[in-house]
Structures are given as structure tokens and as C-alpha cells.
Amino acid sequence: MSAPVDVKTLVIDGVNVSGRAGQTVLEVARENNISIPTLCHLDGLSEVGACRMCLVEVKNSPKLFPSCVLKVEEGMEVTTASDRLKHYRQTILELFFAERNHICSVCVANGHCELQSAARSQGLTHVRLPYRNPLLDVDASHERFVLDHNRCILCTRCVRVCAEIEGAHVWDIMSRGIDSMLIADLHQPWGESSCTRCGKCVQVCPTGALSDKSKLGSDHPKYPEFLPYLNMMREGQ
Amino acid sequence: MTSEELLQIAEEVNAERQASDFEVNVCVALGCLSQHSDKLKDALTAEAAVASSRTGKRCHVRGTGCMGLCAAGPLVRVESPAMADTQTLYAGVHESDVKEVIASLGGKPVERLEAHLEQYFCGQNQIVLENSGYIDPEKIDEYIERGGYQALIKALTEMTPQAVIEQISKSGLRGRGGGGYPTGLKWSTVSKAVGAQKYVICNGDEGDPGAFMDRSVLESDPQRVIEGMAIAAYAVGASKGYIYVRAEYPLAVARMTSSLQHARRRGLLGNNICGTTFAFDIEIRLGAGAFVCGEETALIASIEGLRGQPRPRPPYPAVSGLWDSPTLINNVETFANVPPIVRKGAEWYASIGTEKSKGTKVFALTGKITNTGLVEIPMGMPLREIIFGIGGGVPNGRKFKAVQTGGPSGGCIPEEHLDLPISYEALIELGSMMGSGGMIVMDDTSCMVNVARFFMEFCMTESCGKCIPCRAGTAQMFQLLTKICDGKASHADLDLLKDLCDVVKNTSLCGLGMTAPNPVLSTLRYFEHEYMEHIDHQHCRAGVCACGTKPIADLTAAEVTA
Numbered sequence: 001m002s003a004p005v006d007v008k009t010l011v012i013d014g015v016n017v018s019g020r021a022g023q024t025v026l027e028v029a030r031e032n033n034i035s036i037p038t039l040c041h042l043d044g045l046s047e048v049g050a051c052r053m054c055l056v057e058v059k060n061s062p063k064l065f066p067s068c069v070l071k072v073e074e075g076m077e078v079t080t081a082s083d084r085l086k087h088y089r090q091t092i093l094e095l096f097f098a099e100r101n102h103i104c105s106v107c108v109a110n111g112h113c114e115l116q117s118a119a120r121s122q123g124l125t126h127v128r129l130p131y132r133n134p135l136l137d138v139d140a141s142h143e144r145f146v147l148d149h150n151r152c153i154l155c156t157r158c159v160r161v162c163a164e165i166e167g168a169h170v171w172d173i174m175s176r177g178i179d180s181m182l183i184a185d186l187h188q189p190w191g192e193s194s195c196t197r198c199g200k201c202v203q204v205c206p207t208g209a210l211s212d213k214s215k216l217g218s219d220h221p222k223y224p225e226f227l228p229y230l231n232m233m234r235e236g237q
Numbered sequence: 238m239t240s241e242e243l244l245q246i247a248e249e250v251n252a253e254r255q256a257s258d259f260e261v262n263v264c265v266a267l268g269c270l271s272q273h274s275d276k277l278k279d280a281l282t283a284e285a286a287v288a289s290s291r292t293g294k295r296c297h298v299r300g301t302g303c304m305g306l307c308a309a310g311p312l313v314r315v316e317s318p319a320m321a322d323t324q325t326l327y328a329g330v331h332e333s334d335v336k337e338v339i340a341s342l343g344g345k346p347v348e349r350l351e352a353h354l355e356q357y358f359c360g361q362n363q364i365v366l367e368n369s370g371y372i373d374p375e376k377i378d379e380y381i382e383r384g385g386y387q388a389l390i391k392a393l394t395e396m397t398p399q400a401v402i403e404q405i406s407k408s409g410l411r412g413r414g415g416g417g418y419p420t421g422l423k424w425s426t427v428s429k430a431v432g433a434q435k436y437v438i439c440n441g442d443e444g445d446p447g448a449f450m451d452r453s454v455l456e457s458d459p460q461r462v463i464e465g466m467a468i469a470a471y472a473v474g475a476s477k478g479y480i481y482v483r484a485e486y487p488l489a490v491a492r493m494t495s496s497l498q499h500a501r502r503r504g505l506l507g508n509n510i511c512g513t514t515f516a517f518d519i520e521i522r523l524g525a526g527a528f529v530c531g532e533e534t535a536l537i538a539s540i541e542g543l544r545g546q547p548r549p550r551p552p553y554p555a556v557s558g559l560w561d562s563p564t565l566i567n568n569v570e571t572f573a574n575v576p577p578i579v580r581k582g583a584e585w586y587a588s589i590g591t592e593k594s595k596g597t598k599v600f601a602l603t604g605k606i607t608n609t610g611l612v613e614i615p616m617g618m619p620l621r622e623i624i625f626g627i628g629g630g631v632p633n634g635r636k637f638k639a640v641q642t643g644g645p646s647g648g649c650i651p652e653e654h655l656d657l658p659i660s661y662e663a664l665i666e667l668g669s670m671m672g673s674g675g676m677i678v679m680d681d682t683s684c685m686v687n688v689a690r691f692f693m694e695f696c697m698t699e700s701c702g703k704c705i706p707c708r709a710g711t712a713q714m715f716q717l718l719t720k721i722c723d724g725k726a727s728h729a730d731l732d733l734l735k736d737l738c739d740v741v742k743n744t745s746l747c748g749l750g751m752t753a754p755n756p757v758l759s760t761l762r763y764f765e766h767e768y769m770e771h772i773d774h775q776h777c778r779a780g781v782c783a784c785g786t787k788p789i790a791d792l793t794a795a796e797v798t799a
Contacts (some may be wrong), residue, residue, distance in 0.1 A: 049549035050704045050745045064743060069549045091740045095709040128733060129713050154702065172700065173544065176527065178712040180702030 010076040025067040026054055026077055037089060037118050039096075040155040040233075041068040042204055044227025046164060051155055056080045064088075075153050089122050098129040099178075100136065101150035102207070108148075109208030112221045115153060133169055139184075141191030144213055145202050145219065152182055152209035157224075158201035165230065170195045182209075238504045240390045240512050243381055250382035254318045257297040259342045260758045261285065262314040263330075264370060265300035266456045267488050268307030268610075274331075275300070277311050280335045283638045288339045290644040296342060301791040302457020304370035307449075308609035309352060314370065328352035357608050360614045360627050362589065366598050367456035369611075376490050377499040380460040386505055388579035392468050393513050396579075401472040402428060405575065407583035409595030411794065414440055414531070414568030415643065415672040416748075417594070417661035423565065426555040435475040437466050437517075438559065438566045440536060441489070444528040446695060448675030450599040451569035453576075453611050455489035457480065458573070460497035463519060465572030466577055467506065472519040473565050478519040481536055485526060493521055528699035532747045533558075533566045546701045547747035566792075568673065569598055581598075590616030594660035604641075604677040613671065614659070621655035624678055635680035639763070643672030645692045645699075646752030649685060649760025668759040670752070684779035685764035686771055690718040692756035700749065707750030710741035710796070714757065716729025717764035721768060724775030724784025733771060 006021035012029050017029035024047070029036050039051035049066040056067045059077035067080070070136035079085070079106070096115060104110050156173065159182070163169040168191050174183040184193035202210045204224045211220055254260065263269075263278040278300050285296040304312045309328035315338070316324035327338065327350040334350060351550050363369075372379035380386070392401050405568065406421025427435060439462060443451040457461060466478050482490050497519055500506045508516045518607035522540050529535045530545040536557050539545040558564025574596060578586045587595050594616040600623065603609055607629030614623055624630065624640060631637045639649040657663050659673050697711040717734045720726040738754035745751045761768060770776045771784055780786040 048703070052704055052706055052746070055744055066549055066746075071551075088740055088744050091736070092705055092744060095705050095713065097711040098713065099705070108280045130716065130717075132709075133710070153705075154708070175702070176529075177698055177700035178708055180708065184355060 004060065008072045008074045008076075010072055010074070010078065012078045013080050019072040021072070023072050025065075025076075027068045027073055028072055029067065029078075029080060029234050034080055035121075036067050036080055037121060038068060039114060039118060039153065040157065042157050042161075042224055042227065044165070044224075044231050045157060045160045045204070048156060048160070051153075053089055055085060055088065057082060057085065086122065090124050093122060093124050094127045094129050096153050097124075098131050100152065101131070101133055107151060107208040108211045108215065109151070109222075113208060114206035121185060134151050136181075139190045140179045140213075141189035142197075142213075143191060144197060145190070145199065146211050146213055147182065147184075147190055148209055148211070149181060150209075151207045153207055154180055154182065155206060157204040157206065158182070158210060161200045161204045161227070165227065166196060166198050166200050168194060168196050168198075171201060238386070238390070240387065240394070240711070243386055243390065246378050247382040247384075250378045252584075254382075255299070257318060258296065259285075259296040260316050260318060261296060261298045261338070262301045262304075262316070262370065263298065264302070264304045264310060264312040266303035266307075266369075266453060267486075268303065269310035269312055270488070272311045274311035277313070277330060277332055277335070280332045281313070281339065281356035284335045284339045288342070293400070294343065296339070299373050300375075301371060302369045302374045303366075303453040303606070303611060305366070306352070306354065306357060306608060306610040307376075309354075309731040312352070312370075313350075314379050315342065315346070317343070326352045326354065327603040328354075330447065354608070356629065357612075357627055360618070360622065361613055362597050363613045364577050364586075364589075365454060365461075365570055365599050366457070366611065366613045367462065367577070369453065372458065374457050374459055375495055375499075377460055377496065377503055377505075380458070384580060385460055385576070386464055388513050388576035389464050389467050389471075389505065392471055392579050393511050393515055398428060398472045398474065401468060401579065404579060404583045408578045408586040409583075409590070409593075410571065410574055410578060410586065411661060412568060413570035413574070413595065413598065413648065413673070415670060417671055420567065420571055423555060423567070424469065424472050426553075427475075427563050427565040430556050432563045434477070434560075434562045435473055436559045436562055437470045437473065437475045437478040438536065438540070438564060439466055439478065439480040439519075439568055439569055439572055440531060440533065441480055441486070441569045442524045442531040442536060443486075443527075443569070443673060444483065444531050444699075445646075445673055445675045446692075447601060447603045447641075447677045448644060448673050449601045450611060450674045452486050453601075454569050454573050454599070455486065456492055459489075459493045460500065461573045461576060462493075462569055462671065463496060463500050463506065465575035465630070466519060467510070467517050468575050469565055469567065469572065471515055473563075475565065476516050476518075478517060479522050479540055479559070480519055481522045481524055481530070481540060483526060484526040490521065490523065497521070497690045527550070527701070527746070528695075529701040529749050532749060536566065537564065544701075547702045547749075549746060591658060591660045593662055598659070598671070598674060600674045600676045602628050602676050602678070605631050605637075605680040605682070606637060617655045617658040618661055619658055622652065623659070623676070624655065628678065631678065631680045635682065638679045638681050638683055639685065639688075641669075641677040641679065641688065641756075642675065643670035643752075643755070645695045646670060646741055646755055647672045647675075648755050649688065649763065650759075651763040668755070668757070668762050670755070682779055682781070684722075684777050684781045685760040685767045685779050686718065686721055689757045689760045690715065690722055693718055693753070696749065700753075704744075704746035704750060706741045706744045707746065707753060710745075710750070711753050713730040713737055714741070714754070718757070721771050722777070722782040722784065724771055724777075724782070726772050728772060731768060 055064040057079040139147040
């Protein structure tokens with residue numbers, strides 16, 4: 001006999017749903033075709049709860065919770081879409097757009113960018129905040145890939161995929177606050193770093209921050225879906 | 238170590254004290270040390286030796302911890318063990334005064350140096366600071382002489398862990414780091430959490446601008462914190478502790494390091510403490526200067542050797558903390574309150590303070606105030622009494638404007654609310670918070686918009702950068718506040734600022750971001766007219782902002798007097 005499965009029933013946006021104990025609200029919502037926007041989350045990577053796009057309301061709590069790390073509980077009542085949440089998500093997107101330099105028309109990821117599609121899905125029409133436009137470098141030292149700090153949203157997907165899946169831990173974050181910056185090794189040019197050239201980070205990057213040199217203009221779709229499959233196969237071994 | 242042995246040590250120390258005719262206590266905590274009180278102590282020791290060879294009277298010169306009144310340093314307190322209640326406090330003593338001070342022993346005090354601070358000391362109720370300034374912080378026996386480690390022995394030999402937690406719960410003690418979470422409840426959660434290994438962490442990463450309570454406790458009475466942690470470890474079932482101190486507190490680190498060794502040597506840390514099966518030891522971890530590492534999950538990450546960044550809670554550290562084990566994290570001052578509660582009982586502690594905020598709170602009184610220094614007051618004391626009574630009011634005939642509590646997470650409280658009795662709830666009601674205990678008094682030379690800008694800059698540079706609202710939101714808010722200060726902002730900018738405050742407060746990952754807008758919100762609540770003057774008239778009434786103070790013809794009378 002197999003171990004009993006602990007099932008939790010909860011309500012998401014008025015729909016009765018169920019999930020296994022240990023599952024997150026985001027997972028259960030997506031299983032039930034309830035969409036919650038995300039940026040730092042990626043199936044197959046650990047969760048950091050950093051982008052705040054997936055915040056949801058939970059009944060009887062004044063606080064908002066990131067659904068990517070919020071575990072399902074019996075009787076929970078979750079709201080994933082409200083005017084308040086919409087306003088917060090839009091403002092967060094504005095903060096992302098204004099933080100560095102996100103001019104879609106000249107970006108390699110135009111049309112394949114998760115920040116861009118999040119803005120579209122959240123109905124963001126304009127940015128009220130002044131663009132900060134900091135002077136940031138482009139690291140083209142790698143023979144195959146390019147890192148454009150101006151497009152980076154510090155979601156740390158690349159950091160996690162390199163450390164957790166590839167096992168190389170080339171990427172990390174330097175400095176803090178608004179000065180935070182993605183670095184290879186101990187702040188070496190990417191081309192001189194211990195990079196294994198596997199390209200996973202490029203595939204999981206949601207924006208045009210990491211891109212393939214061989215791709216032209218906006219012709220740069222990314223395929224991050226390999227991760228859950230890779231994890232599953234590895235665990236099966 | 239048994240309680241009899243403790244008493245024996247206490248008696249020995251006491252006998253030694255009684256053997257000397259005079260005691261000269263010199264503060265060698267950081268405030269006075271910055272005025273070379275260590276050299277003063279050496280000079281006093283040398284002079285005392287000369288004098289005693291002449292008069293035959295024995296004089297003991299002791300370096301002690303903080304006496305509280307840091308601005309008046311170096312402080313020297315002279316007493317005679319034979320006459321316990323006669324003591325003289327000298328302020329601003331320098332090496333040139335040494336001969337005079339020693340010569341006056343047994344006679345008339347040196348009037349010129351005497352500090353008249355009855356007002357400062359009465360009204361205070363010292364529990365956490367009871368030994369500060371009275372013992373040599375590097376001598377464990379002097380701590381024992383004043384009742385130290387009796388509480389630990391009592392807990393280990395007479396009480397079950399459950400009974401200890403019950404005492405702490407009943408005492409009404411709440412977290413002194415700022416949040417005010419009931420300490421007993423936290424302990425009870427950790428004790429119930431499942432895990433083979435549990436940890437106790439002392440949070441000494443005090444980083445609020447203008448706050449130095451924890452530093453003072455660590456420097457002046459380190460054994461008290463060790464004893465508090467050991468009692469906590471016994472109560473929750475932990476065998477390993479960490480004290481996380483910022484590296485910017487070198488004296489606190491040095492004293493804590495030697496104090497841990499002394500405690501181990503006395504058998505009060507290590508295996509089989511006091512002949513029981515209880516084992517507990519403490520390690521020091523140094524913070525590398527990041528304010529965010531005062532946040533518990535970031536602090537844990539830092540101890541683990543990772544980048545000091547918070548993670549979403551739940552799970553709370555009580556369930557899954559250091560290396561995923563159940564972990565109790567309390568602030569320095571919280572642990573310092575524990576030994577007296579266990580020693581004197583929960584009822585005694587609960588009799589002090591207000592209904593929901595029990596006991597005392599140490600505040601670091603700074604800014605435009607006559608008596609700068611540390612004060613410990615019972616909860617429920619009105620702010621006015623702290624500032625104008627104990628603190629001696631605003632110097633130089635200036636007018637009081639506001640008091641800032643709670644550091645960058647807190648807010649500014651104007652004059653009309655000064656009569657409110659101090660408690661966790663009352664301060665939150667006023668749009669501020671207790672925080673760790675910084676209290677910055679501001680007079681009419683401070684511009685409240687500029688104050689808000691200062692704290693926003695602090696939050697911006699101290700944001701860890703993990704979540705976007707805090708990382709980019711504080712930077713945007715800082716930019717908007719700068720625009721207001723420069724007299725270049727519009728009403729739309731102010732609306733945007735208010736909106737960002739709301740977003741950052743509600744969407745940030747950790748307490749740093751959630752409370753970063755508080756200084757703006759509270760100054761907007763009480764001093765919105767100052768924002769308006771900057772925006773509408775490019776006028777800064779305090780004359781500190783770049784927009785200037787040119788007189789405004791079209792200011793209405795109401796606006797001017799506001």
C-alpha cells in the first residue's frame with residue numbers, strides 16, 4: 001500500500017480546488033487554469049519570491065503572500081485578481097521598466113520577452129515613473145553569448161539554473177539595493193569565467209539580458225521548458 | 238557550579254570590595270572611550286597608588302560599562318564601599334583632573350566636575366542596565382556578585398523548560414528588537430517544533446541610525462546576555478547558540494569573546510552545566526555591515542555563510558531557521574531581560590509597564606537633546622517625560638519639533654502627541670513604532686521633508702536588492718523626495734510618492750521594505766504643510782533644503798503658523 005496522500009481543499013478565486021500538502025498556491029492555481037503572473041518563478045528551479053508579481057490575497061490576512069512559496073492549506077480562500085492586486089502588479093512592472101533600460105523596439109528579446117508579455121497581460125499602457133537609465137555595461141566577452149545588464153531584472157533565474165541544474169554556480173549577484181549587479185565568478189568578464197558554455201542561463205532568462213550571439217535582432221525565442229523534464233529524468237536515475 | 242559556589246564567589250568579591258576604602262569607577266564603554274577614558278583610568282590608577290602609599294587608604298580603580306550619560310563623558314563615579322549610599326558622579330573628567338579627584342577622596346567632592354543629574358536618573362527604572370556602570374564587564378565574578386547566573390541555576394535545578402517558558406509568557410515580555418512579538422509565545426513555538434538540533438540566536442546587528450542600546454548592553458554587561466541565552470536554550474531545547482554582532486562594534490565583540498571564555502571556564506557554558514545534563518555553547522558571528530542582516534531570515538542566511546538576503550516567511554525560523562532547524566531568534570535586550578524575570582518572578586516584571594507592554598525599554602536618546610545617552614524607562618511613561626524630564630529638553634533655547642522613533646522603520650511624532658504613554662500599540666497608532674529603541678529629538682532647525690529623505694536614502698542604500706519594490710521603489714521615492722527638497726516637484730509628484738509608499742509597504746518581501754515608507758508616511762501625516770511649502774513656494778522653513786528659504790509673500794497666515 002502506498003503512503004496516504006494528504007489532500008488539502010481550498011478556494012481560489014471562488015473555485016473549489018484541491019492540492020497535495022506541500023504544493024504551492026501557484027502550482028494548484030495553474031493546474032486549474034487560473035493564471036497568476038510570475039517573473040522570477042520558473043518550473044524546475046527553487047523559489048525566491050523576489051519579483052512580487054504573484055502576490056495574492058488570502059482571506060482574513062491583511063498581508064499579501066507570494067503564491068510561488070505559499071503552501072496550500074485546508075480551507076484557505078485565495079484571491080488572485082483584484083483591483084488592488086492589479087494596481088500593485090502594474091506599479092511593480094513600472095518599477096521594472098524604469099529601473100534600467102527596457103526599450104522593446106531595439107531589444108533582442110522583443111516578442112519573446114516575459115517582462116513585455118507580463119506588461120501586456122496586466123494592461124500596462126504607460127510608465128509614470130522616470131526612467132533611471134543607468135550607464136551599464138554590455139559584456140560581450142563570451143564567444144557564444146552576450147550579457148546586457150541594461151535588460152537585466154535581477155530575477156536570478158540564471159544564478160539558480162547555473163548553481164542548481166548545471167552545478168557550476170558561475171553567476172551571482174554583487175552589491176546590494178539599486179546597485180545590485182549580475183556577475184560571473186568573482187566579477188570576471190563572462191568569457192574569462194568558469195562558464196561551461198551550456199547555455200541554460202540564456203534559455204531561462206526572461207528578458208534580453210542574456211542572449212545568443214548567433215541570433216539576429218528580435219529572432220530569439222527561448223525554451224526554458226526543458227527544466228522540469230530534466231529534473232524528472234535526473235530524479236528517476 | 239552550584240548556587241552555593243555562586244554565593245561563595247559573590248562573597249569573595251564582596252569581601253575584596255569592602256577591603257578597599259574607596260572605589261573609583263571609570264566608564265570605559267565606547268562613548269567615554271572615544272574621549273580617552275582608558276588613559277584616564279590608567280592615570281587614576283597610578284595616582285591612586287601614589288596616594289594610598291601616602292595615606293594608607295586603599296583605593297580601587299575600576300573600568301566599568303556605560304553609565305548612561307554618554308554626551309557628558311568621560312564619566313567617573315566615586316564611592317566608598319563602607320558608605321554604600323554616598324556616591325559622587327563626575328562628568329567630563331580629563332587627565333588633568335586626576336590629582337584633584339584622588340585628593341578629594343574621603344573629603345569634599347570636586348565641585349567643578351560634579352554632575353547634577355538627579356532629574357536624569359530619577360524616573361528611570363533600570364532592569365537591563367542594572368549592572369551597567371557598576372561592574373567591570375570583563376570580570377564574570379563581579380557579575381556573579383550582583384546576582385548573576387542565579388537565574389540560570391534556578392532554571393536548571395528547580396524548573397522544567399515548560400515552567401521557564403510559562404514564566405516568560407506570564408511576564409508579558411515582548412521582543413525588544415522592534416516587532417514586539419510575545420517572547421513567551423516564540424519560545425513555546427520553538428520548544429514544540431520538531432527537530433533533533435535546535436538553535437538560539439542573539440540578534441546584535443543593531444543598525445538603526447542613532448541607536449546604541451544593544452552595543453551598550455554587550456559592552457557593559459555581556460554576561461547578562463549569555464545567561465539569558467542559556468536560559469532560553471534550556472527552555473526551548475537548544476544546544477548551540479550564536480551571537481550575531483556587527484563588526485562595527487569591535488569593543489562589544491572583544492568583550493563578548495572574552496566573556497564567553499570566562500563563562501566556559503566557570504562551567505556556565507559547555508557540557509554538564511551546573512552539574513546537570515544540559516549542554517550549551519555559544520559562538521560569535523560577525524556581521525559585515527549590512528543593515529538588512531538585522532532581519533531574522535537574512536541574519537540566518539548570513540550565519541550560514543550565504544549572501545545576507547531575507548527569504549519569504551512562512552516558514553518562520555521558529556519552525557525552519559538556521560540550517561532548516563527550529564531556531565529561536567531574539568534581540569540582545571530581550572535576552573538581557575530574561576535573567577531578572579527568572580530570578581525575581583513573572584509577577585514582578587508584569588507589574589511594571591502598561592497592560593500590553595510590560596517591563597522597561599532602553600532608549601538611546603540622541604539629537605537635539607540636553608542629556609544625550611541611554612535611558613531605561615518603564616513602559617507607559619509619556620514621551621514628554623522622557624524628552625523634557627529625563628532628557629532635559631531641547632538645548633540652546635530652540636523649539637521642539639518632533640521625535641523620531643523606530644529608526645528607518647519608524648516615524649516622527651509631533652509635540653501634540655507627546656503625552657501619550659509609550660507602548661508598542663501607542664507608537665504604531667501614531668504612525669511610528671517602538672523599533673529597537675532609537676529616539677532622535679529634532680528641533681525647528683530640522684526640515685521634515687529632508688528627514689524623510691535622509692531615512693529613504695538609508696533604506697535605499699541598505700536594501701538588499703532582492704525584491705523589486707524595495708530595490709527600485711526606494712530609489713524612486715528617494716528621487717521624488719530629492720525633487721521636493723529641491724523645490725522642483727509638482728503635486729503629481731507628491732501623489733506618485735504617496736502611491737509608491739502604498740505599493741512598497743504592501744508588496745515588499747521583508748520588514749525593511751515594508752517599513753521603508755514609514756518615515757515618509759508619518760511626516761506626511763503630521764507635517765504635510767512642509768511638503769506643500771517646498772512644492773508650492775520652494776520654501777524650506779528650516780533652511781536646510783536646496784530650494785532655499787526665501788520669504789513667501791503669498792503664504793497665508795494659517796500656513797505660516799501651521
